[in-house]
Amino acid sequence: MDVSFDKADVEAAGSAKPWTHRDEFAAEVDTEHMADTASTFARAANEARNAGELAERATRIGQQAGVRNGAAFVEDDRIDVTAGGLQGNGEGIDNVVRMLVRAMNRAMEAREEVDAQIDGGNGGAGMQQVLEHNSAAAVQTWERAQQFFASQPAPSLIMPAPAIGSGTPRFNFNNVEYEGVPSDGAWTAPPNLPGDIRDSYLNMTADEAAHADEEITDAIRQYRQKLAEYGAELEEAGYDTSRGPLDIWRSDEMAAFNGEEVKKLLSRGNPDPELLARYTAGLDSIADDMNDKKGARPPTPEQQAYLNAFFGKVGTEDLLAAGRLKGPSFEPFQESLANGVVAASTGPEPLSSVREFFEKEPISDQGKDGHSVRLQAERFGDFGALMGHASITPSENFSTSLINAAIDAQKDHQSTMPTFEKPPLEGAPQLLSLAATNDDAAASFLSDTNRINRLLDPALSSSWADNGRAVGDLMRAGTLPDDPTFTPEERDKLTAGQTLMQFVADNADDFVDHGRDFPPRAETALADIVGHDEYLSRLSATSTNEMDRQLGALRGDGFPLSHADRGDLFSVLMNGEDQTAEQFKADAGDYIEEQARRVFEGADGTGTVTAEMRQLGELSAAVTNAELDMAYQADKRDDERAEQRFNALKTGLSGASVIPGLGGQVFGSADALSNLMGDPEPSAEKNDQLRRYTEVYRRGEQELHRIYDAARDTGYRGMDDTEAATVIPRRGESWPPSDSDDWNLIGTTTGRNRRQALADSLGDLATYFQEGRSAEFARGAAVNDFDGDEEVAEVERGGQNGDWRPS
Numbered sequence: 117m118d119v120s121f122d123k124a125d126v127e128a129a130g131s132a133k134p135w136t137h138r139d140e141f142a143a144e145v146d147t148e149h150m151a152d153t154a155s156t157f158a159r160a161a162n163e164a165r166n167a168g169e170l171a172e173r174a175t176r177i178g179q180q181a182g183v184r185n186g187a188a189f190v191e192d193d194r195i196d197v198t199a200g201g202l203q204g205n206g207e208g209i210d211n212v213v214r215m216l217v218r219a220m221n222r223a224m225e226a227r228e229e230v231d232a233q234i235d236g237g238n239g240g241a242g243m244q245q246v247l248e249h250n251s252a253a254a255v256q257t258w259e260r261a262q263q264f265f266a267s268q269p270a271p272s273l274i275m276p277a278p279a280i281g282s283g284t285p286r287f288n289f290n291n292v293e294y295e296g297v298p299s300d301g302a303w304t305a306p307p308n309l310p311g312d313i314r315d316s317y318l319n320m321t322a323d324e325a326a327h328a329d330e331e332i333t334d335a336i337r338q339y340r341q342k343l344a345e346y347g348a349e350l351e352e353a354g355y356d357t358s359r360g361p362l363d364i365w366r367s368d369e370m371a372a373f374n375g376e377e378v379k380k381l382l383s384r385g386n387p388d389p390e391l392l393a394r395y396t397a398g399l400d401s402i403a404d405d406m407n408d409k410k411g412a413r414p415p416t417p418e419q420q421a422y423l424n425a426f427f428g429k430v431g432t433e434d435l436l437a438a439g440r441l442k443g444p445s446f447e448p449f450q451e452s453l454a455n456g457v458v459a460a461s462t463g464p465e466p467l468s469s470v471r472e473f474f475e476k477e478p479i480s481d482q483g484k485d486g487h488s489v490r491l492q493a494e495r496f497g498d499f500g501a502l503m504g505h506a507s508i509t510p511s512e513n514f515s516t517s518l519i520n521a522a523i524d525a526q527k528d529h530q531s532t533m534p535t536f537e538k539p540p541l542e543g544a545p546q547l548l549s550l551a552a553t554n555d556d557a558a559a560s561f562l563s564d565t566n567r568i569n570r571l572l573d574p575a576l577s578s579s580w581a582d583n584g585r586a587v588g589d590l591m592r593a594g595t596l597p598d599d600p601t602f603t604p605e606e607r608d609k610l611t612a613g614q615t616l617m618q619f620v621a622d623n624a625d626d627f628v629d630h631g632r633d634f635p636p637r638a639e640t641a642l643a644d645i646v647g648h649d650e651y652l653s654r655l656s657a658t659s660t661n662e663m664d665r666q667l668g669a670l671r672g673d674g675f676p677l678s679h680a681d682r683g684d685l686f687s688v689l690m691n692g693e694d695q696t697a698e699q700f701k702a703d704a705g706d707y708i709e710e711q712a713r714r715v716f717e718g719a720d721g722t723g724t725v726t727a728e729m730r731q732l733g734e735l736s737a738a739v740t741n742a743e744l745d746m747a748y749q750a751d752k753r754d755d756e757r758a759e760q761r762f763n764a765l766k767t768g769l770s771g772a773s774v775i776p777g778l779g780g781q782v783f784g785s786a787d788a789l790s791n792l793m794g795d796p797e798p799s800a801e802k803n804d805q806l807r808r809y810t811e812v813y814r815r816g817e818q819e820l821h822r823i824y825d826a827a828r829d830t831g832y833r834g835m836d837d838t839e840a841a842t843v844i845p846r847r848g849e850s851w852p853p854s855d856s857d858d859w860n861l862i863g864t865t866t867g868r869n870r871r872q873a874l875a876d877s878l879g880d881l882a883t884y885f886q887e888g889r890s891a892e893f894a895r896g897a898a899v900n901d902f903d904g905d906e907e908v909a910e911v912e913r914g915g916q917n918g919d920w921r922p923s
Contacts, residue, residue, distance in 0.1 A: 117258070117310040117311075119254045119255055119257075119258045119310050119311075119313050119314035119317075120251045120252075120254060120255050120314075121247075121251050121254070121314065121317070121318050121321070122247070122251070123135045123243075123244075123247055125318060126247060126318065126321050126322050126325050127325065129318050129319060129321075129322040130319075130322035130323075130325060130326055131326070132322065132325045132326040132328070132329035132330075133325075133329065134233060134234060134243050134325050134328040134329040134332050135234060135243070137230075137329060137332050137333070137336070138230050138231065138233070138234045138332060140369070141226070141227070141230050141332075141336055141369075142227065142230075142231075144364070144367050144369055144370075145223045145224070145226065145227050145364060147223075147224055147227055149361075150220045150223065150224065150362070153220065153361050153362050156361055211353065212350060212353050212354070212355050215346055215349055215350055215353070215355075216350070216355075216362060218346060219342075219343060219346040219347075219350075219362075219364065220362070220364075222339060222342050222343065222346070223339065223343070223364055225339075226335055226336060226338070226339035229331075229335040230332050230335050230336065233328045233331050233332050233335075234328070242328075243324065243325055243328045246321060246324045246325075247321055250317045250318075250320055250321040250324075251317065251321075253317055254313050254314050254316075254317035254318070257289065257313050257317075258309075258310050258313050258314075261287050261289065261294070261305050261309055261310075261313070262304075262305060264285070264287050265285060265287065265296045265302075265303040265304055265305050266302065266303070266304075268285040268296060268303040270301050270302055270303070271298040271301070271302075271303065284296055285303050287305065287309070289309065289312065289313060289316075290312075290316055292312075294306050294308075294309045294312075337373070340369075340370060340373045340374075341377075343364060343365065343370065344370075344373075344374060344377075344394050344395055344397070344398075345394060347365045347394075347397050347398055348393065348394040348397040351397045351400075351401055356401055356404075356405070357397070357398060357401050358398065358401040358402045358404075358405050358419075359405065365398050365401075366398065366402065366418065366422055367422075368421050368422065368424075368425040369425075370398065371398070371399075371421075371422040371423075371424075371425035371426040372425040372426070372428065372429055374395040374396065374398060374399065374426060375395075375425065375426040375427065375428065375429030375430045376429045377391070377395045378392060378395050378396060378429070378430055378434065378453075379429050379430055379431075379434050381395070382434050382437045382438060383437075387441075389441075389443075389445040389446045389448075389449060392446065392449035393448045393449045393452065396449055396452035396453055396456065397452065398422070399422075399423075399426055399452055399453070399455070399456040399459075400451070400452035400455050400456065402415075402419050402422055402423070402456075402459060403452075403455035403456055403458065403459035403508050404455070404508065405419070406419065406459050406462070406508070407508040407509060408509065409509060409555075410509070410512075410554075410556060411462075411509050411510060411511040411512050411514075411515065411554050411556065411557065412458055412459055412462050412508055412509060412510060412511045412514070413462070413511075414462050414463070414511075415459065415460075415462065419459070423456065423459060423460040426456065427456070427460055427467060427469060430453075430469075431469050432469045432470065432472070435453070435457070435469060435470065435499065435502055436495055436498040436499060436502070437498075438450055438453050438502050439497075439498035439499055439500070439501040439502030439503075440498050440501070447505060450502060450505040451505045451506065451507055453502065453505075454502050454503050454504075454505045454506035454507075455506050455507060455508045457470060457502075457503065457506070458503075458506050458508050458509075458510045458511075458514065458550075459508070461510070461511070461514045461517075462510075462511040462513070462514060463511075463513065464513055466514060466517055470499060473495075473496055473499050473521055473525070474517055474520075474521045475524075476524055476528075477524065477528045477532075478492070478496055478521065478524065478525045478528060479492050479493050479496065479525060479528040479529045479532050479533075479541075480492075480528050480531075480532040489532050489533060490533070493529055493533070493541055493542075496525055496529075496541065496542075496543045496544075497541070497542030497543040498543070499543055500542060500543020500544060500545070500546040500547050501542070501543060501546065503518075503546055503547060503550055504546030504549065504550065506550050509553045509554050510550060510551065510553070510554055510557075511554070512554060512556055512557040512560070515550075515551040515553075515554035515557030515558070516551070516557050516560070516561060518547045518548070518550055518551035519547075519548060519551045519557070519558075519561055519571075519590065521544075521547055522543075522544040522545070522547040522548045522551070522586075523544075523570050523571060523573075523576070525541060525543070525544050526541055526544045526576050526579060526580065527573065527575070527576060529541040529544075529579075530575060530576065530579055540579060540580070540581035541579070541581060542581050544580070544581065544586075545580060545581055545582040545585065545586035546586070547586075548586035548587060548589065548590050549585075549586040549589050549590075551590065552586065552589040552590040552592075552593040552594075553593070554593075555593050555594065555598075555606075555609065556608065557594075558590050558591075558593040558594030558595075558612070559593075559594040559595070559608040559609045559611070559612040560594075560608065560612075561590070561594060561612075562590075562591065562594040562595060562612035562613075562615060562616050563608065563611050563612045563615050564615070565615060565618075565619055568615065568616060568619045569619070571587060571590070572587075572619075572632070572634065572638075574626075574631070574632045574633065576635075577632070577633045577634060577635050578633070578635070580635050582637065583635055583636045583637045584634065584635020584636055584637040584638035584639075585637040585638075587635050587637070587638040587641070588635075588637045588638040588639075588640060588641030588642075588644075589641070591616065591638060591641040591642065591645060592641050592644060592645065594609060594612045594613075595609050595610075595612050595613035595616060595645050596609065596613075596644070596645060596648055596650075597609060597648075597650060600649065600650075601649075601650060602650055610650070613645055613651055614676050614677070616642075616645065617645075617646065617651070617677055617681075617685050618676060618677060618681065620642065620684075620685055620688050621677060621681035621682075621684040621685045621688075622681075622684075624684035624685065624687055624688050627688040627691070628687055628688060628691045628749070634692070636693065639692045639693060639696050640693075640695070640696055640699065642688075642689065642692075642696075643689055643692075643696045643699045643700040643703070644699075644703075646685060646686075646689060646700065646703075647699065647700050647702075647703025647704060647707070648703070649707050649710065649711075652703070652704060652707040652735065653707070653711065655677065655682055655685075655735065655738075656707075656711075656731045656732060656734065656735035657731055682738055683738060683741060683742065683745075686700075686738055686739055686741070686742035687742045687745050687746065689742065690739070690742035690743050690745075690746050691742075691746050697743075700739070701739060704735065704736070704739045705818065705819065705822060707735075708732050708735065708736060708819055708822050708823065709822035709823070709825060709826050710826075711728070711732060712728075712729075712732065712822065712823045712826040712827070713826040713829065713830055715728045715729075716826055716827055716830040716832035717830050725881070725884070726884050729823075729881055729884035729885045729888065730884050730885070730887055730888035730891075731888060732819075732823070732885060732888065733819075733884070733885040733886060733887060733888020733889040733890075733891075733892070734888040734889070734891060734892045735888075736816065736819045736885075736888075736889055736892075737811070737888065737889040737890075737891075737892030737893050738892055740811055740815075740893075741892060741893065744804060744807055744808060744811070747803070747804070747807065748800055748803070748804045751799055751800035751803050751804070752800040754799070754800075755798045755799060755800050808893050811889070811893055812886075812889065812890050812893050814871070815871075816871065816885075816886065816889060817870055817871040817874065818847070819885070820871060820874040820875060820878065820882055820885065821847040821870075821874055822847060823878060823881060823882075823885060824844065824874050824877060824878055825846055825847055827878065827881065828841050828844075835877070835878075838877070839861040839862070840861065840862050840873070840876075840877040841877075842861070843858045843859070843861050843862055844862070844873060844874065844877060851870060854868050859873075862876065862877065
């Protein structure tokens with residue numbers, strides 16, 4: 117029987133696997149490759165302009181060379197830095213190369229330490245020697261046992277049992293006596309002896325292997341700790357450890373080690389933020405390599421292996437613990453970890469350890485009782501807090517998942533939390549803000565009316581923890597160009613903006629009547645979008661002809677919103693918060709001035725002066741119309757309340773009554789009240805006509821002033837070289853006093869009237885602009901039914917109800 121054994125037998129006998137671990141580490145740390153790499157980095161340092169280029173240059177040189185040429189770095193089978201090898205391109209790059217060489221030296225030291233546990237060295241025996249010795253000892257012991265029994269006198273054929281005074285031969289092994297077995301006239305070893313001998317020596321060797329494996333594990337752990345430290349320093353110096361020919365930082369084993377260390381640190385009550393950042397530097401470097409403005413790219417097989425190994429150690433509870441950390445010292449770590457989650461979620465499904473937060477009902481799915489619902493809401497908040505630190509752009513798939521997760525969680529939280537305690541759901545805004553960094557995903561989401569309806573669900577408008585700031589971020593990201601104008605690649609954003617505006621216009625009555633409200637911060641975003649030059653240019657050209665509008669939309673050069681839709685859209689903005697309305701009015705005014713300037717300069721894409729001025733007039737009036745409609749609706753509500761009060765009074769006076777305040781006069785019926793006071797006269801229609809009349813004939817000074825400034829600044833028709841140009845101030849500055857002779861330079865027809873002075877100076881430009889305004893106001897039936905001074909003065913004082921004053 118063969119009682120020998122090999123390393124496979126030793127590793128199978130126990131849990132320790134020192135040979136396997138040595139071989140794995142040897143494959144990870146290739147010393148021959150490192151010697152070539154050291155030479156490569158020295159040469160690359162001469163070409164690289166900064167540390168950021170070093171890895172790229174080294175890779176290129178390594179690919180071109182393909183041979184070892186590192187004599188300046190190799191000494192006694194070690195990599196050492198020599199002064200001649202580092203005459204690079206500045207002290208910063210040389211320092212980076214020195215750190216790289218230190219890392220390679222440390223890797224080779226670890227190889228030596230690990231190899232010594234197997235192969236021996238410095239006078240000590242390694243596991244290979246122990247294995248060979250113990251296996252040979254087992255063979256020798258078994259041979260000695262066989263020789264012992266073979267040398268014993270043969271047992272009696274007549275009486276096999278030993279005679280008195282003699283005994284069965286016994287072989288002592290490990291203080292155990294093994295009796296011989298008679299067989300074919302001779303003594304042989306008992307059948308269990310060879311197995312016991314082998315097991316004894318094998319187990320002895322396995323014990324030694326366990327000790328060696330501990331030493332190997334410790335050596336590798338110390339190496340990885342140092343390597344992580346070097347890696348963090350290199351990343352801070354600008355060197356990308358996830359690239360270049362030196363791959364020791366991006367191995368699967370290094371990823372798993374980093375994940376284990378992070379997990380251990382997070383399990384402590386007060387983890388070291390510097391160590392947390394150190395062990396996630398490599399993760400962040402890989403995530404950064406995957407980053408792209410259009411969204412994180414799918415990982416390479418090597419990157420995917422690193423992510424799998426890291427997140428195979430860092431699970432859901434670890435991620436939530438990271439989200440709960442507070443303070444700026446933890447933010448670099450949280451950013452790296454969040455970036456890793458984004459990088460690991462580029463595919464159709466998010467990282468498995470976070471999928472619970474992407475369920476349709478992520479709050480209520482975890483339980484229906486109040487305690488568990490609150491706990492799950494806290495968990496969702498922790499996840500959102502972590503992801504709020506991400507700095508790379510999520511893929512379009514993951515961005516869309518983030519948007520849906522935020523909305524679903526918000527809705528689930530609102531419907532599930534106990535009514536007596538419903539704090540805002542933390543975490544959802546952070547997910548939306550992260551998703552908003554992917555413009556394409558935001559544009560795709562906002563191009564679907566059903567999705568917009570989910571985002572602006574009336575049940576959620578007042579419940580966002582950030583008052584809708586993140587909703588606004590998403591709206592801006594998906595609809596506004598990166599630069600002042602849309603590029604052909606941003607056509608999806610234009611489509612999304614049109615879809616959003618159409619949705620608002622279609623639901624204008626609900627928004628105006630507050631049956632549906634924008635979250636406060638999102639309403640400001642809507643003003644930013646509608647007030648952007650790219651949209652105002654299209655809104656100013658909105659056609660009143662439905663066929664023209666549809667043909668333009670089909671050709672791609674029109675705007676889908678109808679004339680009425682534009683009015684509804686503007687009404688929503690002007691009926692919003694005061695800040696929103698003022699911001700939108702200011703944006704519209706700025707656009708009128710800038711567009712006039714472009715027209716006067718003959719910029720590409722502008723039409724005739726006549727058409728452009730009329731369009732600007734229509735746009736100006738459309739904004740004012742929205743204000744007038746708001747005042748009209750307020751007057752109608754006042755009229756309705758007045759009529760309700762009057763009818764209530766009549767009802768109370770049914771039958772004979774004494775009317776207080778009327779001298780105690782007695783009337784037999786409520787009709788007498790009408791005979792005495794008359795039915796209340798509605799004021800809304802008259803006020804509206806008065807206001808519109810005044811806007812047409814008395815207002816528009818600010819817009820005319822903007823156009824005049826643009827004409828004067830561009831020297832259009834020599835308007836910068838006239839007497840009027842020396843008198844008329846820039847908009848916002850002071851006009852001459854009313855008794856100043858400067859007014860005579862403008863013209864005797866002005867009568868110190870600023871609006872008229874501007875109109876006279878602009879000539880037909882003002883005429884075209886006012887024609888556009890008048891045409892737009894005509895939609896509201898503005899007519900000159902008034903005697904003028906008295907009734908118009910009443911409007912200028914604020915109207916009958918005094919709740920609106922023309923601007």
